[in-house]
Amino acid sequence: MSSEWGKNLKLEISGRSHEEFISAVLTGLPKGISISEEEMHEFLKRRSPGTSNAVSGRREEDKPLILGGITGGKTDGSPLKIRIKNTNAESGVYERLKTVPRPGHADYTAYIKWSGREDMRGGGKFSGRMTAPICAAGFAAIKFLEEQGIEITAHISSVGTIKDTPFNPLFISDGEKEAIKSNTIPVISEAAGEEMLSYISNVKNQGDSTGGTIECAITGLKPGIGDALFDGIESSLSSIIFAIPGVKGIEFGSGFSGSENIGSVNNDPFIIKDGAVTCASNNAGGILGGISTGLPVVFKAAFKPTPSIALEQKSVDLEAMEECTLNILGRHDPCIALRAAPVIEACAALSIMDLLLEDNNPATIEKCREKIDRIDSRILPLLAERFRVTDKIGELKAAHNLPVFNSDREKAILENISASADKSCRADIASIYMKIMQHSKARQNTAGNKKEN
Ligand SMILES: Cc1cc2nc3c(=O)[nH]c(=O)nc-3n(C[C@H](O)[C@H](O)[C@H](O)COP(=O)(O)O)c2cc1C
Numbered sequence: 513m514s515s516e517w518g519k520n521l522k523l524e525i526s527g528r529s530h531e532e533f534i535s536a537v538l539t540g541l542p543k544g545i546s547i548s549e550e551e552m553h554e555f556l557k558r559r560s561p562g563t564s565n566a567v568s569g570r571r572e573e574d575k576p577l578i579l580g581g582i583t584g585g586k587t588d589g590s591p592l593k594i595r596i597k598n599t600n601a602e603s604g605v606y607e608r609l610k611t612v613p614r615p616g617h618a619d620y621t622a623y624i625k626w627s628g629r630e631d632m633r634g635g636g637k638f639s640g641r642m643t644a645p646i647c648a649a650g651f652a653a654i655k656f657l658e659e660q661g662i663e664i665t666a667h668i669s670s671v672g673t674i675k676d677t678p679f680n681p682l683f684i685s686d687g688e689k690e691a692i693k694s695n696t697i698p699v700i701s702e703a704a705g706e707e708m709l710s711y712i713s714n715v716k717n718q719g720d721s722t723g724g725t726i727e728c729a730i731t732g733l734k735p736g737i738g739d740a741l742f743d744g745i746e747s748s749l750s751s752i753i754f755a756i757p758g759v760k761g762i763e764f765g766s767g768f769s770g771s772e773n774i775g776s777v778n779n780d781p782f783i784i785k786d787g788a789v790t791c792a793s794n795n796a797g798g799i800l801g802g803i804s805t806g807l808p809v810v811f812k813a814a815f816k817p818t819p820s821i822a823l824e825q826k827s828v829d830l831e832a833m834e835e836c837t838l839n840i841l842g843r844h845d846p847c848i849a850l851r852a853a854p855v856i857e858a859c860a861a862l863s864i865m866d867l868l869l870e871d872n873n874p875a876t877i878e879k880c881r882e883k884i885d886r887i888d889s890r891i892l893p894l895l896a897e898r899f900r901v902t903d904k905i906g907e908l909k910a911a912h913n914l915p916v917f918n919s920d921r922e923k924a925i926l927e928n929i930s931a932s933a934d935k936s937c938r939a940d941i942a943s944i945y946m947k948i949m950q951h952s953k954a955r956q957n958t959a960g961n962k963k964e965n
Pocket of ligand 1: 641758848
């Protein structure tokens with residue numbers, strides 16, 4: 513079996529929980545992204561169950577084997593092919609579930625769809641295990657985005673009714689990111705994390721499971737990414753987040769609580785900060801009309817309680833067509849959300865990269881023009897800000913009796929610009945900068961004269 517997602521990127525996931533391998537093929541990656549198996553493995557380890565009482569007892573090494581797409585440590589433009597071995601399957605305990613479906617799992621719908629012929633050992637293709645190759649592929653997208661200054665951070669925002677400190681949707685601090693990395697589980701508040709773990713452990717000891725939510729923030733995304741309707745950021749993110757087994761809800765920004773509010777409170781007022789347009793609050797979760805505002809994109813995904821619980825449950829025997837009771841054996845996660853933060857990060861990275869590739873490769877004149885307009889809308893406020901600083905320099909030079917023209921400074925600016933500019937357009941950029949400096953000198957003279965008068 514294989515399952516596909518993506519528009520500009522194409523992600524194909526194949527295999528099943530108890531087959532020999534599970535795999536991912538990611539097509540559409542640009543050349544030159546640095547990826548190593550070791551780094552990818554480190555990322556996958558964040559999804560692994562670990563050894564606490566709060567996770568499944570199934571121990572998988574999840575070591576990815578990269579079979580194609582990388583040459584000399586970098587993507588080479590061909591499909592990235594990753595394979596992960598299943599080593600720790602216990603298939604016998606799934607025998608009874610062939611005809612007696614677990615309440616809350618996909619056993620029943622798969623039985624109906626494939627007339628009982630689907631391999632559902634370990635949850636088959638519906639297993640949380642299928643998120644391992646998704647994470648492996650998502651890691652490539654994370655690396656691509658990192659190179660563009662875009663960072664994705666997720667934490668467990670709740671387990672049952674226990675809540676972690678939420679993100680400030682306007683700004684995600686380094687301290688929060690550090691805490692999420694260093695705490696035993698990915699949470700901002702260590703105390704909340706400990707409470708969550710002991711709650712999960714209690715629930716598990718009672719033969720039960722619990723749900724939870726993951727909050728995710730995407731920072732560094734320029735304004736103007738995404739599009740209307742089906743091509744919006746929410747549409748793209750939701751399409752992949754809902755592929756994660758166990759996800760039953762998603763909200764962006766103020767989401768469901770925003771729907772209980774009034775417009776004057778929920779609207780994010782526009783303001784000017786450092787010469788650029790931004791918002792005073794971020795109830796929109798960084799998205800308006802499917803398009804990024806430039807503020808962090810913030811969303812939450814809700815995971816239901818794990819369906820496989822040890823407590824006796826009611827089910828039916830589909831062959832005998834009679835009601836029965838079911839005692840589920842096997843090793844199960846008492847809380848899916850506990851392992852889901854890296855899965856959400858991987859899916860978010862794939863979605864954002866897919867949208868960015870659309871933006872990077874506009875296919876029509878109209879799309880190219882839209883892109884030029886968006887670029888200009890970013891350049892113009894920066895130029896205006898540059899000229900405002902120029903005026904201030906003019907005033908200061910006049911106050912200190914310094915000449916407007918400084919040949920050393922002009923030379924240094926041109927050298928700097930030439931060194932950073934793309935080789936292919938270095939001369940053009942230098943001539944644009946000569947014009948900018950000419951204009952700056954004129955403004956400095958005017959500003960200095962004004963100050964003297
Ligand atoms: C990381 C992860 C681990 C999971 N572990 C289990 C598990 O141990 N037992 C279980 O019954 N379901 C587990 N699930 C959830 C089921 O796969 C999921 O509920 C099932 O496929 C039905 O899909 P649905 O809940 O999206 O409708 C896990 C999901 C994820 C993402």
